[in-house]
Amino acid sequence: MTSTNPVNPVYNPLIDQNDYLSWRKDKLANTPDYRDADPADLFVDIENASDPTPEELGQILAACDKTNMALYRLATHSPIADKKTIIALAQKTGLKQLDKNLCADEDSLTSITRTSHQGQHNYIPYSNKRLSWHTDGYYNTPEHQVRGMLLHCATPAKSGGESLLMDHEIAYILLRDENPRYIEALMQADAMTIPANVLDGTVIRKAQSGPVFSFNHKGQLHMRYSARKRNIEWKQDAHTLEAVAFLDELWEQAAKGRSPYVLKYTLQAGEGLICNNILHCRTAFEDFDEPSKKRLLYRGRYYDRVNEFQE
Numbered sequence: 001m002t003s004t005n006p007v008n009p010v011y012n013p014l015i016d017q018n019d020y021l022s023w024r025k026d027k028l029a030n031t032p033d034y035r036d037a038d039p040a041d042l043f044v045d046i047e048n049a050s051d052p053t054p055e056e057l058g059q060i061l062a063a064c065d066k067t068n069m070a071l072y073r074l075a076t077h078s079p080i081a082d083k084k085t086i087i088a089l090a091q092k093t094g095l096k097q098l099d100k101n102l103c104a105d106e107d108s109l110t111s112i113t114r115t116s117h118q119g120q121h122n123y124i125p126y127s128n129k130r131l132s133w134h135t136d137g138y139y140n141t142p143e144h145q146v147r148g149m150l151l152h153c154a155t156p157a158k159s160g161g162e163s164l165l166m167d168h169e170i171a172y173i174l175l176r177d178e179n180p181r182y183i184e185a186l187m188q189a190d191a192m193t194i195p196a197n198v199l200d201g202t203v204i205r206k207a208q209s210g211p212v213f214s215f216n217h218k219g220q221l222h223m224r225y226s227a228r229k230r231n232i233e234w235k236q237d238a239h240t241l242e243a244v245a246f247l248d249e250l251w252e253q254a255a256k257g258r259s260p261y262v263l264k265y266t267l268q269a270g271e272g273l274i275c276n277n278i279l280h281c282r283t284a285f286e287d288f289d290e291p292s293k294k295r296l297l298y299r300g301r302y303y304d305r306v307n308e309f310q311e
């Protein structure tokens, strides 16, 4: 089966090749070669997280505008106090509507740590295993797409737990440069299907079909994706499968440190990521023996993009 009529009748500001080339040029000019970059240069230092200055917030918004991600570092932090402070900080960047997922804490900022709680035992994020490339909430319904994401480190692991990050717009460019048909395939409304989530015989999430790439009404690119084979049923057409294989190869190169577009960094205590739900993965990690030193990250998934309220 081939994708003879693959383009959805949806808004697509990049359908014209000249428009695409212009957008592409700007995007690549704004994206550093992360292999050469000093992570220290990528961080926005925040003196007082409870009351960030306009300059500090402006730096976060500017970084997200260019690369869909910003790294921040709090001058002072404590794991207990951080959670509410981080929610408030995220709000000031435009991340306001938290997605309530199955494992969220009561205030909806999820604690990512090794756990064996009921309902979480099947999820790699709550283990110390490698977590493969994905965007967050790729299984969410169309009405509840996760467009913004926050990751904050309260306690790093003893070793490992490195994050690999890639702007999803760069993935779009690499795919389109390789073969424009890959983009058409991944914009099909049935490109990917996430099987139902069944726990102890009960369906807790219905199967979800949707595109990998889509645009919102402002022409901003959104991506739903997981590299985990068991998480996705890909449409069985040639271009979809080739595009998926192309991404798999990209991740292999990234793991070897060969992609200029992949930022590799291990978040330390008080450091975090604010982003427009970019592609990311995590290496395996080892915890300290003391329970109080277990790796702990807070994650927020949002229906908003960064700075959306001002766009």
Ligand SMILES: [Fe+2]
Pocket: 134, 135, 136, 280
């Ligand atoms: Fe994630």
